[in-house]
Amino acid sequence: RPLTSLAGVKLPSGLKRLDLSFTKISDLRGVTFPDGLEKLDLSYTPLTDLKDVIFPEGLVELWLDGAGITNLDGVKL
Numbered sequence: 001r002p003l004t005s006l007a008g009v010k011l012p013s014g015l016k017r018l019d020l021s022f023t024k025i026s027d028l029r030g031v032t033f034p035d036g037l038e039k040l041d042l043s044y045t046p047l048t049d050l051k052d053v054i055f056p057e058g059l060v061e062l063w064l065d066g067a068g069i070t071n072l073d074g075v076k077l
Contacts, residue, residue, distance in 0.1 A: 006031045020045060021063070028053045042067055050075045 003023040011018070013034045021043040029052045033040070037056045044066035051074045055062070059077060 011037075017041075033059075039063075 003020070004025060006020075006025065006028070007030070009031075011032070011034050013036065015034050015037055017039040018033070018037060019041040021041045023045055025042075026046040026048070028047065028050070031053070033054070033056045035056050035058060037059060039061040040055070040059060041061075041063040043063045046068060048068045049071060050069060053075070055075075055077055062077065
């Protein structure tokens with residue numbers, strides 16, 4: 001069964017890498033990424049924008065290959 005949402009999921013504080021590539025997640029609003037997260041892979045997801053997504057301050061890599069994102073306005077890294 002494909003992953004379609006992270007609603008209600010509490011990500012662990014020690015998480016360093018999160019690979020959501022090839023999932024069916026189309027919305028990340030309201031997801032709280034842990035401060036220690038360094039790598040986030042959103043490749044080949046149906047995401048179309050990252051508006052209102054708050055990325056952790058220490059994020060080093062953000063992969064967006066094949067995602068449907070056409071605009072990065074408002075994204076703070």
